[in-house]
Amino acid sequence: MQPTPDSLPAPTQRSKSSWTTLLPLVAVIGALVALVLVFVQVERRTRELREELSEIAEPAGTHVYDLQRIYALQISVKRGFLLTGETSLLDRYQELRDDEERAYMQLAPLIQHLGPDAEVLFAELRTQAPRWHATFPEAELRGYTPTPGALAQRLPEQQQLYEATLSAASRLDARIAQRAQQTRARIREIERNERRLGLVLVVLALAGAGVIFQVARRLRSLTEASRRHAEEAEGRRREVESLMEQRTSFIRGITHDLKNPLGAVDAFAQLLEAEIKGPLTTDQRMMVGRMRRATQETLGIIDDLLSLSRAQSGQLRIERRATDVARLVREAAEDYRASIEAAGLALEVELNDGLPPIRVDTSRVRQILGNLLSNAVKYTPEGEVRVRAAERAGDGAPGPGSWVSVDVIDTGLGIPEEEQDNVFGEFHRIHRDQARGVGLGLSISRRIARLLGGDVTVESEVGKGSTFTLWLPLTFPDPAPAQPESPASPR
Numbered sequence: 001m002q003p004t005p006d007s008l009p010a011p012t013q014r015s016k017s018s019w020t021t022l023l024p025l026v027a028v029i030g031a032l033v034a035l036v037l038v039f040v041q042v043e044r045r046t047r048e049l050r051e052e053l054s055e056i057a058e059p060a061g062t063h064v065y066d067l068q069r070i071y072a073l074q075i076s077v078k079r080g081f082l083l084t085g086e087t088s089l090l091d092r093y094q095e096l097r098d099d100e101e102r103a104y105m106q107l108a109p110l111i112q113h114l115g116p117d118a119e120v121l122f123a124e125l126r127t128q129a130p131r132w133h134a135t136f137p138e139a140e141l142r143g144y145t146p147t148p149g150a151l152a153q154r155l156p157e158q159q160q161l162y163e164a165t166l167s168a169a170s171r172l173d174a175r176i177a178q179r180a181q182q183t184r185a186r187i188r189e190i191e192r193n194e195r196r197l198g199l200v201l202v203v204l205a206l207a208g209a210g211v212i213f214q215v216a217r218r219l220r221s222l223t224e225a226s227r228r229h230a231e232e233a234e235g236r237r238r239e240v241e242s243l244m245e246q247r248t249s250f251i252r253g254i255t256h257d258l259k260n261p262l263g264a265v266d267a268f269a270q271l272l273e274a275e276i277k278g279p280l281t282t283d284q285r286m287m288v289g290r291m292r293r294a295t296q297e298t299l300g301i302i303d304d305l306l307s308l309s310r311a312q313s314g315q316l317r318i319e320r321r322a323t324d325v326a327r328l329v330r331e332a333a334e335d336y337r338a339s340i341e342a343a344g345l346a347l348e349v350e351l352n353d354g355l356p357p358i359r360v361d362t363s364r365v366r367q368i369l370g371n372l373l374s375n376a377v378k379y380t381p382e383g384e385v386r387v388r389a390a391e392r393a394g395d396g397a398p399g400p401g402s403w404v405s406v407d408v409i410d411t412g413l414g415i416p417e418e419e420q421d422n423v424f425g426e427f428h429r430i431h432r433d434q435a436r437g438v439g440l441g442l443s444i445s446r447r448i449a450r451l452l453g454g455d456v457t458v459e460s461e462v463g464k465g466s467t468f469t470l471w472l473p474l475t476f477p478d479p480a481p482a483q484p485e486s487p488a489s490p491r
Contacts, residue, residue, distance in 0.1 A: 032204065038197060039194065039197055042190055042193060042194055042197070043194070045190060046187055046190050046191065046194075049183050049186055049187050049190070050187060052113070052183055053180060053183045053184065053187075056110050056113045056114065057114065057176055057179050057180035057183060058180065059106075059110060060107060060110040060111065060114060060118075060176045061173060061176045061177060061180065063103050063106050063107040063110070064107065064169055064172055064173040064176060065173070066099075066103050067100065067103050067104075067107070067125075067169055068166065068169050068170075068173070070096055070099050070100050070103065071100075071129075071162070071165060071166060071169065073096050074093060074096045074097070074100070075158075075162050077089050077092050077093045077096060078093050079155075081093060097133070100129070104126065107122070108122070114175070114176060114179050115179065117175055118172065118175050118176060118179065121168065121171050121172040121175055122172055124168050124171075124172075125165070125168040125169055125172055128161070128164055128165045128168045129165050129168075131161050131164075131165075132158065132161035132162050132164070132165045135157055135158040135161060265291075265295050269288055269291045269292045269295065270292065272284075272288045273285070273288050273289070273292065318361045318364065318451055318452065319361050319363075320359040320360060320361055321359060321360075321361075321362070322357045322358070322359055323357060323358060323359070323360050323362050323365075324357055325355050325356075325357065325358050325360070325389065325404050325406075325472070326351045326355045326389060328360075328362055328365060328366070329349070329351065329369065329387060329389045329406055330349055330351060331366075332365070332366050332369040332370065332373070332387075333347065333349045333369070333373065333387045334349075335366075335370070336370070336373040336374070336377070339377055340373070340376075340377055340385050343377050343380070344382065345377065345380055345382070345383060345384055345385055346383075346384040346385070347384070347385050347386075347387070348384060348385075348386045348387070349386075349387045349388075350386065350387070350388040350389070351388075351389050352389065352390040352391065354391075355389060355390070355391060355404060356391065356404075356474060358404055358472055358473075358474055360452055360472055361452065364448050364451075364452060365452070365470070365472070367444075367445075367448065368445040368448055368449055368456065368470055369387075369406065369408070369470065371441035371442065371444065371445045372408040372441075372445065372456075372468045372470065373385065373387075373408060374441065375441060375442070375468070376408055376409075376410040376412065376466075376468075379410065379412040379413050379466075380410040380411055380412035380413075380465070381412065381413075382411070383410070383411030383412070383465070384410075384411055385408070385409070385410050385411075386407075386408075386409040386410075387406070387407070387408055387409075388406070388407040388409065389404065389405070389406045389407075390404070390405055391403070391404055391405075391474070392404075392405045396457065396469075397471060398454065398455040398457070398471050399473075401473065401474065401475070402473075402474045402475075403454070403471050403472060403473055403474060404471075404472045404473075404474060405469050405470070405471055405472075406469065406470040406472070407467050407468070407469050408467070408468045408469075408470075409465065409466075409467045410465045410466055411464070411465040412465050412466060413462070413463070413465075414460045414461050414462040414463050414464055414465055414466055415458065415460040415462070415466055416462055417460075420458050420459075420460060423442050423458060424442050424443055424446045424456070425443060426440060426443045442456070442468075445470075449470055449471070449472075452472060453472070453473045454470065454471040454472045454473055455471045456468060456469065456470055456471070457469050457471065
């Protein structure tokens with residue numbers, strides 16, 4: 001017999017009381033430490049922003065200013081040479097061109113850190129400046145003889161291109177200045193937040209003593225309430241498990257009772273269809289065909305209910321063996337080719353080369369792919385159904401490691417985003433007026449996929465179609481016996 005709390009020795013009760021008081025204290029201290037760490041992180045971020053300002057934005061602005069100064073000297077020197085023909089001015093112009101190129105080289109790595117807008121403006125400047133220089137190319141200047149008429153004719157074009165170059169430089173300078181201003185504003189904002197955090201830290205420290213006292217007093221009453229709630233929850237869990245077991249037994253019994261007469265109905269309909277009792281008219285043959293299809297659909301629903309019941313109760317058998325997954329997927333797709341093409345759709349199968357063998361239950365994988373392909377046919381009025389298999393890691397996979405993904409892609413109605421988490425629920429259907437069914441296929445498929453160690457996921461866009469993906473792990477350890485589900489509430 002376990003001792004009750006009232007029967008515990010006094011030292012044990014005092015120890016529990018000490019922990020009751022200490023835990024809130026540890027929580028408050030932890031909160032203070034967390035605030036201090038946040039404060040340190042903010043300081044680090046401020047330092048990074050100041051370094052960006054001093055090492056990137058400000059030097060970049062200086063280089064742009066230097067370029068503007070160089071442009072002004074270049075046009076002055078070039079015009080002096082064009083008017084006088086003095087070769088020393090041409091040498092000076094070449095030195096300024098070298099200075100311009102050095103400024104570009106120093107500015108380029110800084111621009112990369114200032115965002116795409118600055119990069120676009122810098123590229124515009126690099127494009128505009130050569131156009132201005134090309135009005136009087138250096139090769140032409142070397143043999144140039146001053147001619148007032150020719151000079152007067154080309155100076156307006158040169159002036160226009162020069163002003164366009166200065167305008168491009170001014171826009172780049174304004175963008176760099178704006179970035180610097182934004183960085184300074186961010187630094188001021190972070191510093192304000194530092195002061196606020198410091199104030200919060202002081203207030204929290206002052207309130208800590210009162211919080212500890214209140215929490216310690218409340219903790220005692222909450223512990224008792226928690227114990228009572230745990231007992232009530234355990235009672236409800238047992239009740240739910242009992243209801244689930246009753247539901248499972250009921251489904252197993254009623255499906256068994258239904259399958260036998262339905263099987264007999266299908267057998268007699270098959271005899272009629274084979275004209276054992278005499279020839280059938282066209283209308284009779286059509287009616288017998290409808291009878292058989294309705295019977296098969298009903299038997300399919302009963303099989304779905306049985307599978308769902310077994311999955312919920314942990315009785316669904318999984319038999320793993322090494323399988324050529326590419327061959328399995330191709331065969332499963334080909335099984336549905338006739339029904340897909342009968343619906344006026346195209347079927348395309350894409351398999352990556354070199355898919356490794358995996359250990360799966362082939363019949364269960366066929367069952368899942370059959371459900372996904374059946375849904376694709378039901379909800380795709382026109383277009384195609386595409387089946388694609390590949391080895392993937394990450395990229396939406398349900399867990400770490402390598403997976404084989406099998407995508408069933410349709411061009412159908414699509415699923416609204418708010419409904420995509422609901423399509424795997426039992427008896428849930430979105431397009432009730434578009435196709436027959438009871439809404440069990442996706443629920444069963446996901447349960448089986450998870451028993452196989454994988455999952456079934458969906459991506460969809462209304463009006464464009466859906467992609468359902470079966471994920472199968474490349475490696476899967478031998479599982480422990482399946483356990484019944486423990487639902488949160490009875491249905």
